[in-house]
Amino acid sequence: MILYILRRLLAAVPTLLAVLTLVFVIVRIVPGDPAIAILGDRATPDAVAALRTKLGLDQPLWAQYATFLGHSLTGDFGHSMVTGRPILSDVGAVLPHTIDLTLASLLVGSVIGIPVGIWAALHRNRAIDYAARLLSLIGLSFPVFVSGIFVLLVFALHWRLFPVIGNARLDDPLDRLDKLVLPAATLGLVMAAYITRVTRSAMLAVLGEDYIRTARAKGVPWRRVVWRHGLRNAAMPVVTVVGLYIGILIGNSVLTEIVFNRPGLGKIIVGALNQRDYTMLQGLMVIYCFLIVVVNLITDLTYGLIDPRVKQ
Amino acid sequence: MSGDVATSPAGAAAASPATLPPRARRGVLGATLRFIRQHPATAAGFFLCALVVFAAVFAPWLAPFDPNDQHIIDRLAPPGGDYVFGTDSYGRDVLSRILYGARISLLVAVSSIAAAIAVGGTIGMVSAYVGGRFDLFVMQCMDVLLSFPSLILGLIVVALLGPDLGNLVFAIALTAIAPFARIARAPVLTLKERAFIEAGRALGFSHVRILFVHVLPNILSEVLVMGSLWMATAVRTEASLSFIGLGVKPPTATWGGMMREGFENILDAPWLSVWPGLAILVLVLGLNMVGDGLRDATDPRMRGES
Numbered sequence: 255m256i257l258y259i260l261r262r263l264l265a266a267v268p269t270l271l272a273v274l275t276l277v278f279v280i281v282r283i284v285p286g287d288p289a290i291a292i293l294g295d296r297a298t299p300d301a302v303a304a305l306r307t308k309l310g311l312d313q314p315l316w317a318q319y320a321t322f323l324g325h326s327l328t329g330d331f332g333h334s335m336v337t338g339r340p341i342l343s344d345v346g347a348v349l350p351h352t353i354d355l356t357l358a359s360l361l362v363g364s365v366i367g368i369p370v371g372i373w374a375a376l377h378r379n380r381a382i383d384y385a386a387r388l389l390s391l392i393g394l395s396f397p398v399f400v401s402g403i404f405v406l407l408v409f410a411l412h413w414r415l416f417p418v419i420g421n422a423r424l425d426d427p428l429d430r431l432d433k434l435v436l437p438a439a440t441l442g443l444v445m446a447a448y449i450t451r452v453t454r455s456a457m458l459a460v461l462g463e464d465y466i467r468t469a470r471a472k473g474v475p476w477r478r479v480v481w482r483h484g485l486r487n488a489a490m491p492v493v494t495v496v497g498l499y500i501g502i503l504i505g506n507s508v509l510t511e512i513v514f515n516r517p518g519l520g521k522i523i524v525g526a527l528n529q530r531d532y533t534m535l536q537g538l539m540v541i542y543c544f545l546i547v548v549v550n551l552i553t554d555l556t557y558g559l560i561d562p563r564v565k566q
Numbered sequence: 567m568s569g570d571v572a573t574s575p576a577g578a579a580a581a582s583p584a585t586l587p588p589r590a591r592r593g594v595l596g597a598t599l600r601f602i603r604q605h606p607a608t609a610a611g612f613f614l615c616a617l618v619v620f621a622a623v624f625a626p627w628l629a630p631f632d633p634n635d636q637h638i639i640d641r642l643a644p645p646g647g648d649y650v651f652g653t654d655s656y657g658r659d660v661l662s663r664i665l666y667g668a669r670i671s672l673l674v675a676v677s678s679i680a681a682a683i684a685v686g687g688t689i690g691m692v693s694a695y696v697g698g699r700f701d702l703f704v705m706q707c708m709d710v711l712l713s714f715p716s717l718i719l720g721l722i723v724v725a726l727l728g729p730d731l732g733n734l735v736f737a738i739a740l741t742a743i744a745p746f747a748r749i750a751r752a753p754v755l756t757l758k759e760r761a762f763i764e765a766g767r768a769l770g771f772s773h774v775r776i777l778f779v780h781v782l783p784n785i786l787s788e789v790l791v792m793g794s795l796w797m798a799t800a801v802r803t804e805a806s807l808s809f810i811g812l813g814v815k816p817p818t819a820t821w822g823g824m825m826r827e828g829f830e831n832i833l834d835a836p837w838l839s840v841w842p843g844l845a846i847l848v849l850v851l852g853l854n855m856v857g858d859g860l861r862d863a864t865d866p867r868m869r870g871e872s
Binding site: 276400 | 607706707709710711713714715716717718721722723725726798802805806809810811812825828829832833836839840843846847850851854855858
């Protein structure tokens with residue numbers, strides 16, 4: 255297992271380097287001079303030159319790239335152009351909120367999606383299957399800000415069951431949970447729709463296999479066939495999808511944070527975009543990519559746990 | 567050939583169901599009813615999409631008011647009376663804006679996915695056809711593009727280039743290029759080993775001719791089916807970017823932009839968020855249903871499996 259983990263870790267290095275290169279290119283292909291964009295059209299040439307030196311933009315491109323790579327890999331993401339604070343401390347302050355939301359949505363999605371997907375597969379082409387398929391299709395079709403606003407209108411404004419403002423105190427677990435319910439339900443239901451579809455089709459594929467028929471022919475109870483032989487083999491595609499979906503989840507958290515007025519990475523990124531805070535944007539893109547690479551790594555490692563053949 | 571048929575009297579008759587002989591008319595109607603009975607979800611999807619396309623095409627005739635006309639006295643009027651869906655904070659008719667908003671959603675979705683298919687499809691096809699290290703390099707580049715959350719990538723590209731229609735289409739297309747490269751690549755890997763491609767090479771056909779005349783038709787249906795599913799994603803992304811304030815500039819009516827304006831008035835006028843939200847849902851649901859149906863039709867193994 256240790257060898258497998260090391261191999262996976264090594265495989266993540268080129269991806270990470272390539273992603274960092276792409277971030278560097280994206281920020282540099284923007285038309286216009288970032289220094290003028292920050293200072294405005296009426297800035298004096300001296301001020302523009304001074305800012306260019308401060309940002310390192312007067313260096314040759316390869317030197318800028320080398321500095322950027324060195325800083326990113328050592329966790330130094332620089333300072334915000336607008337506030338002057340270190341980017342890592344700004345991100346660190348809100349990261350627990352984003353992690354709360356991502357994990358809670360993952361939990362809601364899996365707790366609903368996996369059993370419903372199995373149930374639908376076991377009752378293929380019956381009413382419950384059609385209902386599960388239709389509901390999951392509707393769930394997938396809701397842009398998350400639309401479902402978020404609908405949830406807010408019904409549960410926070412009409413029935414007043416949950417708070418509208420989502421800025422939770424991190425030191426108060428109850429407050430944290432109270433303000434997590436609606437955003438996590440909004441994101442989690444979309445995820446549940448996704449997981450339901452994948453679990454259902456994975457289970458259907460597995461239940462058609464010869465070894466399932468053999469197990470049944472040998473007289474193994476149906477419940478045991480489903481849990482021991484079916485579900486275990488259907489788990490791989492489900493884990494793949496959950497892993498892939500976390501990327502979408504992180505993206506969608508931007509919208510959820512806006513709708514529920516929650517602090518988080520998404521809100522920082524929108525603020526940086528509005529203020530054209532280039533260093534913050536660059537830092538956030540790197541952090542997002544680090545998160546995605548880590549999630550992909552965890553997904554790969556989970557494969558190893560589920561299916562011993564992967565480790566070979 | 568089809569041109570000959572259409573211009574001949576017989577062809578003209580064949581083209582119009584109203585002039586068909588009774589038996590043939592029964593045939594068209596019967597086939598439609600049979601399709602609805604056999605594929606109710608796909609038929610419902612086609613109906614929802616047709617509804618939105620109809621609204622977009624005939625918006626000038628269907629809309630009761632100009633979408634940008636401000637009726638200040640009637641601002642934030644609730645649904646009913648002259649304003650079926652109510653008015654917004656500038657007194658603009660919400661129904662008219664929703665009808666016109668369909669144009670932007672469809673325009674962005676169709677053009678961005680067409681661009682993604684053209685660029686991504688070509689990359690995937692060429693990559694698989696050339697093979698070897700080139701294929702490995704190209705696919706690793708595509709994996710890097712895939713590792714960005716698509717909404718974040720779209721958000722940053724539009725914000726850096728400036729929010730307008732062209733940049734919006736470019737950003738959404740960019741997020742969809744890598745998936746289409748992967749979709750186009752997979753079948754070409756097996757196709758290029760087939761005898762008819764080898765025959766093409768032996769006859770001295772150019773690689774461009776082999777790729778675009780002989781390989782392309784064989785993968786087109788698969789790519790187009792995924793295109794309809796990705797159009798649903800494009801509509802969602804466009805609406806999301808407009809909601810964040812990075813869509814087509816106001817006062818042009820877009821569904822995401824209307825949601826944003828509605829969200830700012832959510833306490834006084836909740837209907838402002840509900841109608842455009844439902845409009846987005848109708849189009850995305852319709853496209854997803856059609857996409858699912860087409861995928862099932864082209865891949866019999868998938869029937870009833872998703």
